[in-house]
Amino acid sequence: MAPAAIVPEIVDVIQPKQDKLGLPAPTKARLEKADIDLSKGYPDVFAVRDYDRPFVDAGSRADPAKKSLLSAAKEVIHLTTHIGTEIARLQLKDLTDQQRDELALLVAERSVVFFRNQDLSPQKQLELGHYYGEVEVHPQVPCVPGLPGTTVIWPQLAASEKPTDFRNPIIDGKYAVYRSAHTYLDREDPTAGPKFIERSHPLVRTHPATGWKALYVNRAMTDRIVGLDKGESDAILQYLCQVYEGNVDIQCRFKWTPGTSALWDNRITMHNASYDYEGLQPRHGTRVTSLAEKPFFDHNAPTRRQALGIAGAEE
Numbered sequence: 001m002a003p004a005a006i007v008p009e010i011v012d013v014i015q016p017k018q019d020k021l022g023l024p025a026p027t028k029a030r031l032e033k034a035d036i037d038l039s040k041g042y043p044d045v046f047a048v049r050d051y052d053r054p055f056v057d058a059g060s061r062a063d064p065a066k067k068s069l070l071s072a073a074k075e076v077i078h079l080t081t082h083i084g085t086e087i088a089r090l091q092l093k094d095l096t097d098q099q100r101d102e103l104a105l106l107v108a109e110r111s112v113v114f115f116r117n118q119d120l121s122p123q124k125q126l127e128l129g130h131y132y133g134e135v136e137v138h139p140q141v142p143c144v145p146g147l148p149g150t151t152v153i154w155p156q157l158a159a160s161e162k163p164t165d166f167r168n169p170i171i172d173g174k175y176a177v178y179r180s181a182h183t184y185l186d187r188e189d190p191t192a193g194p195k196f197i198e199r200s201h202p203l204v205r206t207h208p209a210t211g212w213k214a215l216y217v218n219r220a221m222t223d224r225i226v227g228l229d230k231g232e233s234d235a236i237l238q239y240l241c242q243v244y245e246g247n248v249d250i251q252c253r254f255k256w257t258p259g260t261s262a263l264w265d266n267r268i269t270m271h272n273a274s275y276d277y278e279g280l281q282p283r284h285g286t287r288v289t290s291l292a293e294k295p296f297f298d299h300n301a302p303t304r305r306q307a308l309g310i311a312g313a314e315e
Helices: 027-034 067-071 097-110 122-132 230-246 304-308
Strands: 006-012 075-078 084-086 112-115 148-152 175-179 199-202 204-206 212-213 220-224 260-265 284-288
Touching: 006 122, 067 097, 075 220, 097 112, 097 260, 112 230, 122 148, 199 204, 199 220, 220 230
Parallel strands: 084 112
Antiparallel strands: 006 260, 006 284, 075 084, 112 260, 148 284, 175 199, 175 220, 204 212
């Protein structure tokens, strides 16, 4: 279960009408414009990935000043002090390789970067994903026809299926067991039923582009801390999840508009779509996930606060 790095996603949220197959009108128009054959619906089911691969983070090649990317933007808006940036009037499909590398570094530093009013076809979205790493082809999530790795975000489709103190850590060097979000069928023994996939990774990982340490934990996938009994593990994980979920200074909320794209670093963030569109219009989008390195921990790596010299960082 390799981690995701930069995740280019585009979501259409204003859909006044739907076609006879249930697709929101802007989604249908976007896919037809890109010559996507929708006659057979969304295909799914591929083999479960189980191999190692080399990886070089695009951000590690970037100019730290990010001059090529930032100078091309009409405006650069930091949405909060610590997380979230919006790049105005720049098309993802037109980025040069140098700008793509600088965008990767910006995503690593700011965690999530937004682009509005994008004219980004699923093909170009997938191309961008391939630039940042091997694209994940999800074993059992539908994809855009002809574009394996461009998965579909469509709750209506899913509904038809079965239903710490980081300046003085107590957790550096610890490992945890991470469980896949989905269950998978073993094609060698399909009668055994679907099962979760488990892997052991550092609870604090080091980012290869920034060299910073980051907490690598979430409620959905972090099952237990290796070497601790269940009570200790549950208590610590509960606290660590509250660090993410309860501190508004490291959170960013973004309002979607048609044609919006978001790129985020799944190694250092958690994301959630608020179900606040009930009774208005359905949510539909496409996502491309580029695979990154196997998680590792460097004891000499600084925290983000230490690296940026932010007040409160340990000496």
